[in-house]
């Protein structure tokens with residue numbers, strides 16, 4: 170049977186960028202004998218408009234069954250005044266929660282043609298290819314007790330950083346598995362100097378390494394130094410493994426090493442199923458971009474590269490993932506630019522569809 174893929178294009182530019190990815194998916198079926206059983210369904214505001222809920226129960230059930238979910242983006246001004254319980258992002262949060270996606274993969278890859286877009290000097294980022302693995306379902310954003318409480322004659326705001334050994338163990342495994350398919354190097358970041366959870370984090374990561382991944386090179390770094398190293402010499406890293414809070418900050422920081430939001434893919438992985446494939450949701454980092462939606466301006470590359478991650482991590486098609494990434498690299502090197510990849514005086518940008526055309530042509534030539 171063909172591998173199964175559930176596409177949830179969502180709102181705003183979501184359907185626009187997804188239309189280009191769908192062409193690429195069809196190309197792999199026609200030209201590389203790599204057919205997927207694709208189902209399309211609604212999420213976010215689009216699902217609310219149709220069903221009164223940002224994620225229908227039937228869609229949730231399918232998401233748990235398919236080999237991978239590919240999501241566009243959710244949200245938009247039309248839905249800003251909705252009750253919190255039915256807001257578009259609740260659809261996405263429900264997917265992440267019920268699929269138990271504890272490992273968030275955020276690559277920061279610098280395409281040479283775009284090195285000028287980086288906030289750093291070109292030689293610091295040219296050729297950069299790192300992956301941040303962020304624990305996504307625990308830590309200080311979820312730990313109890315939390316709340317704002319009365320204490321004496323003032324209030325106190327409390328959040329609790331809390332990690333169990335098993336939570337650290339499973340995300341560490343996902344980082345080591347990734348490293349084996351990449352540069353074979355993991356740097357784990359915490360604050361073991363001042364945090365108990367950091368001490369446990371370091372101990373468990375080291376234990377998982379020594380027991381099951383001794384061939385992977387492991388180092389530990391305090392997260393504040395990690396932030397500094399990330400902007401000083403980012404190419405020293407391959408996989409960075411870190412918790413929810415530090416990962417939130419470090420991944421946003423790493424993202425800006427590489428330029429536009431329109432270029433950034435992500436994956437969120439859960440526990441492996443019977444075939445050893447993790448539950449997986451792939452999505453661009455960007456949102457629904459209401460300011461440019463419906464104008465054919467959106468850059469489809471972030472969503473395209475999210476599908477490339479699906480090829481690599483859900484479908485064991487690393488070579489085909491590389492083929493797609495190389496096609497993207499080629500069109501950028503040839504000067505193809507959507508508006509987000511241009512300065513105001515750089516001439517006329519190409520449209521979303523034209524970027525899709527260019528990538529398909531590069532695939533044909535590959």
Ligand code: NAI
Nearest residue numbers: 242243244245430431455456457458459460461467468509
């Ligand atoms: P955004 O990522 O949608 O847009 C930020 C800026 O980047 C905008 O100027 C936009 O035009 C530009 N941009 C984003 N993606 C682009 C692309 N592919 N090509 C060219 N330019 C691109 O973030 P914003 O404006 O804060 O949020 C807009 C809506 O999206 C909100 O409703 C928000 O809740 C939602 N959102 C959804 C996310 C998701 O679905 N995962 C993530 C972030 C925001």
Ligand code: MG
Nearest residue numbers: 417418420421
């Ligand atoms: Mg963030």
